[in-house]
Amino acid sequence: MPELCKISFPGTNYPPINLQPHQNLSEYLTIQNSPVLFGCRTGICGTCLVEVIGEISPPLPDEQEMLNTLVPNHPNVRLACQLDIIADVEIRKIEQ
Numbered sequence: 001m002p003e004l005c006k007i008s009f010p011g012t013n014y015p016p017i018n019l020q021p022h023q024n025l026s027e028y029l030t031i032q033n034s035p036v037l038f039g040c041r042t043g044i045c046g047t048c049l050v051e052v053i054g055e056i057s058p059p060l061p062d063e064q065e066m067l068n069t070l071v072p073n074h075p076n077v078r079l080a081c082q083l084d085i086i087a088d089v090e091i092r093k094i095e096q
């Protein structure tokens with residue numbers, strides 16, 4: 001497992017950030033350092049819907065239920081507030 005995981009935001013002017021594996025991504029992303037916006041930060045509002053490129057843990061049942069409602073059949077789409085970062089990833093904000 002890497003010492004730090006690099007989270008990058010391709011197609012934006014936001015610089016990558018580095019986090020320890022398993023750190024809560026939503027606690028470190030702000031309007032100043034990422035294009036991802038948050039509402040509830042608990043996985044029930046869908047505000048932080050993103051496309052993720054890279055290795056991540058599968059969604060837990062509650063997140064999967066929300067994803068099935070918001071974006072069925074999109075395996076790379078996740079709720080940023082629910083991501084368990086375990087490796088370098090690229091994140092793109094999805095506009096709804």
